[in-house]
Amino acid sequence: MSRVWDQRYRTEAYAYGTAPNDFLASIADQIPRGPVLCVGEGEGRNAVFLAERGHAVTAIDWSPVGLAKAEQLAASRGVHLETVCADLAEVPFAPSAWSGIVEIFVHLPAPVRTALHEGVKKGLRPGGVLVVESYTPKQLEHGTGGPTDPELLPTIEDLRRELSGLDYVIAREIERDIHEGVLHDGWSAVAQVLARKPA
Numbered sequence: 001m002s003r004v005w006d007q008r009y010r011t012e013a014y015a016y017g018t019a020p021n022d023f024l025a026s027i028a029d030q031i032p033r034g035p036v037l038c039v040g041e042g043e044g045r046n047a048v049f050l051a052e053r054g055h056a057v058t059a060i061d062w063s064p065v066g067l068a069k070a071e072q073l074a075a076s077r078g079v080h081l082e083t084v085c086a087d088l089a090e091v092p093f094a095p096s097a098w099s100g101i102v103e104i105f106v107h108l109p110a111p112v113r114t115a116l117h118e119g120v121k122k123g124l125r126p127g128g129v130l131v132v133e134s135y136t137p138k139q140l141e142h143g144t145g146g147p148t149d150p151e152l153l154p155t156i157e158d159l160r161r162e163l164s165g166l167d168y169v170i171a172r173e174i175e176r177d178i179h180e181g182v183l184h185d186g187w188s189a190v191a192q193v194l195a196r197k198p199a
């Protein structure tokens with residue numbers, strides 16, 4: 001599967017643009033100072049944005065082509081990223097390591113997503129936050145981006161269940177206009193979560 005993403009990223013253009021995700025940008029000041037992990041980070045637009053804000057950022061993705069472009073983007077902006085090429089199904093989480101974990105449009109099979117969220121809860125520091133934006137099943141009516149397999153599209157109830165134990169600052173399904181590269185373009189149905197690990 002990572003080959004599909006490599007193929008997608010093997011163009012000069014950035015598939016999701018070089019600007020950060022709108023939701024992440026709107027809540028970035030709520031991520032405490034300290035290290036941030038961006039999972040399924042692709043070509044690095046969110047990781048670079050957070051590095052520019054002063055965070056030490058690690059970006060994980062299983063596409064080496066995407067991560068090479070992330071490093072290129074970081075260099076062009078004068079910041080540094082740690083990049084890790086790995087399958088999110090196999091990534092171990094050290095306890096209380098991260099001030100923030102960012103998961104933007106990472107659509108995983110439910111068992112992999114559930115296990116990842118267990119890791120996220122372990123990996124956040126007390127007071128650290130998780131930021132998620134993800135297409136929901138309603139997005140299939142819009143067809144403006146994201147997977148076509150409903151199993152990869154969580155509802156907000158799925159996310160709330162998997163992330164129980166965190167305190168929700170934002171946990172909602174909304175529809176919004178998205179223009180984040182050629183692949184995410186138009187009126188869209190998304191779930192958004194900003195959740196804090198209790199101190």
Ligand SMILES: C[S@@+](CC[C@H](N)C(=O)[O-])C[C@H]1O[C@@H](n2cnc3c(N)ncnc32)[C@H](O)[C@@H]1O
Nearest residue numbers: 005016040041042061062063086087088104105
């Ligand atoms: C839609 S892109 C989003 C990229 C980035 N988060 C953004 O917002 O620009 C989804 C990313 O998740 C990565 N991904 C999907 N499944 C993965 C897995 N099991 N392990 C690691 N990365 C994965 C893909 O390679 C891809 O880069």
